Amino acid sequence: MYKDVFVFIEQRDNLLSKVGIELLGKARELADERKQYVVAVLVGEKVQNYCDTLIKHGADKVVVVEDPILKEYMTEPYTKAVYHIIETYKPEIMLFGATSIGRDLAPRLAARVHTGLTADCTKLEIDPETGLLMMTRPAFGGNLMATILCENHRPQMATVRPGVMESMAKDEKRTGEIFIEEMTFSQEDVNVEIEEVIKTESKKKDITEARILVSAGRGIGGPEGLKPLESFAQVIDAEVSSSRAVVDSDWIAKDRQVGQTGKTVRPEVYFAIGISGAVQHLAGMEESDLIIAVNKDEKAPIFDVADLGIVGDLNEIVPKLTELMEKELAIKEDIE
Amino acid sequence: MKIVVCIKQVPDTNVVRLDPVTNTLIREGVPSIINPDDKAGLEAALQIKDTNPEEIEVTVLTMGPPQAEEALREALAMGADHAILLTDRAFGGADTWATSNTIAGALRNLNYDLIITGRQAIDGDTAQVGPQIAEHLKLPQVSYVENVEPGEDYIRVRRQFEDRYHILKVQLPCLITTLTELSEPRYMSIGKIRDAYEKEITIWGLADIEDKLDKANLGLKGSPTRVKKSFPKSGKGVGEKYDDLTSDEAAQKIIEKLKEKYII
Structure with a gap:
């Protein structure tokens, strides 16, 4: 039985x-x-x-x-x-x-x-x-x-x-x-012999454990394009993740990859920045509670799953968002 | 050393699209490729062969419909010595259990020191067939392999985990499953493409392997799992979308949304 x-x-x-x-x-x-x-x-x-x-x-x-x-x-x-x-x-x-x-x-x-x-x-x-x-x-x-x-x-x-x-x-x-x-x-x-165990833990939190993810796509344009996202992530205490394209281009480490061949995440907020949203990517993040997408291509499939979609230039929006967020959080701290 | 690489011909899922009207997969015009993890495994086998081409023999094996022969020709053109196509209607509709039983049966017909499979195929993404072949053949297995160094009667491999690597020494014979990042597959050479079309591909049906396995474990009937239904993924409700905001307004809109959801 x-x-x-x-x-x-x-x-x-x-x-x-x-x-x-x-x-x-x-x-x-x-x-x-x-x-x-x-x-x-x-x-x-x-x-x-x-x-x-x-x-x-x-x-x-x-x-x-x-x-x-x-x-x-x-x-x-x-x-x-x-x-x-x-x-x-x-x-x-x-x-x-x-x-x-x-x-x-x-x-x-x-x-x-x-x-x-x-x-x-x-x-x-x-x-x-x-x-x-x-x-x-x-x-x-x-x-x-x-x-x-x-x-x-x-x-x-x-x-x-x-x-x-x-x-x-x-x-x-x-x-x-x-x-x-x-x-x-x-x-x-024991039919294999472990000769060595090499830990690769980075100081960064595993992206599957993060409450907020700021995720970078090909639209960031290059490794330099990550910096504004990292600054924004720091302000709102988020982790940076990415689409497969960013990992394949070696702009970020493999352990940051969201999607079918990466990790499945369901944070409270998922920022998709410059991510077009191939099905393989959506499979890894669409269960997120709140999805906010910024992309200059209004036809990008990411907008089909986004709760809030902004068609626009991430290079302008992300720094502006970081600036406003800093002010916002500073006001909140004052009240507390 | 004799190496058998198990490969699968798969549709390139990166170009698979859904028909928006019927919600079914559009298969026409989708190219068939050697599954990427398998191709990396084949490349690893060929690199081992490069160290001693006379002594090391690489056989590729695939199970599939007759057109899977194309994948074998490509493998021969990359430098594999022999190719075997397992094809029979009795093998069709198999889940991973039945597939692994069929392939294990064929492998019992062969001499091998090392069996290589890709970690997973991009059309199914199960990662199950490799370990299940190893179990049927009672071989040690190492999956998620991203580096292989051959030794005298062993191999040393780097096994990937999410947060660590193991360097493992495994006595031959054994089975490993390989990751795409293991190696960049070589291109087919013109000479070898010509050779590949002259080489004979061994074709095995049920009659060629039936004394090596239990026929109750093959095909659709031998599969413990069954697909009850398949359906396109349901999209979620449409959210808000703005295409006319200044960056200032856009940033403000995002902050409002975060406040509305009590994130900040």
Whole structure:
């Protein structure tokens, strides 16, 4: 009997990734509809201390596998651990973040379990008639959406990009159960040798975590064109992101890229500055709460998704906006 | 060393457009290309071959309709030694599970030390087939590879994550999935284009690989997932748009909007 909605909780260096918490929020909705439990799957070296956090964010149970071998992500030991959990607990649904870890682990697992897997879902719903998980994802570079079912195999597995689902507010009153799975790992489970781990964290915040994004497109004209956007971002405490064109031209680092081949973001405000808005870009940002676009081409597709569209010259508007914003915020501080 | 590169012929999704009236994909006139991540993987294989052209053999393999032969010809013209086309109606309609089973079956017919697939194809973006082939063949896998150095009986690769890299040493045989940024694919050479059209492409159907796999795992019937429906993305409601504001007015308008939404 397959039951319950399981979520793989990603952690790196014993720090939880936000996507795991977001998936717990979604899992909570799905499980309530199925009248089932939400189970968080926590795998790592020393991670038990997070059980409480996971429960307060929606989990009813936490299943933990701890071993020194699980410190850094490696495909085989992680597959072995989660496979063991799937075989032991038989989930009806299992969700993973569509990260460079989730998109390596989930397909390997789905093949081992012999079940279906749907990648990069943007919407997950329960079909009220059949109780099946309806997994909706973009296809053809975001030109089309497809709803996928996995009817006869369990668990129904899906990956979801960070930033797509909303996490549940922390509920201090929630309680849950913790299960520690005893597993033994040996050197035979390690079929790759990690010679070096090189961290590339910049001081900048990950764009998926930013409340406000000021995003640059080809229209900024060159690497110099970023400076006014950076000044504006600094004034309103935002991060700078970009379209693919800006990354491909080497004007900004790859980790700033929004879109199908970059990151999916849903900030409170997304400024699209000089971005025309190819479908691949829109796929990564159209869930933003407020979209403000500035572009000199009135036919740019970005205006189709913008809440506020300004047809005009960004080289004039952005510095003016920065100036007015500084004044505005200074007045506000005076009042406070 | 024997390297097999699995490639896919894909429509160039950058030029795919929706018909505004019928809301269906316009496929006519859309060029077919070798999937970019796969092409980078092929280039990586050819660079390894360049270090010892006599000893290193590169085979390209694709599954698809008969016209996928074009992609194989292009790969041969870039310098691949052999090409195999897996084509059979029984393979059609496959999801990633069934696709990976089919390709794994064909790979069991071959000798290989290193299998390379692209990380993901631009028409599906799943990134699943590579790891699933590795699982079926019980091989170590490394995905998101952006650098490869061949060794004696191992390879050393740089594996990309969002916030770090791993330098990994992996014993052969193994499977890696490659990123477009790994290498800039070479152009086809005139001489090799000529050769490519003279070389024979091996065509395998179900009969050629059926003793290497479980036929229940192929094609549409062998696929655990099913597309229930597909539909064009719904646009959101139209917002405000101004094309006659001075930069002063425009900036003011933006600030009003931010205040209205309690952002500032």
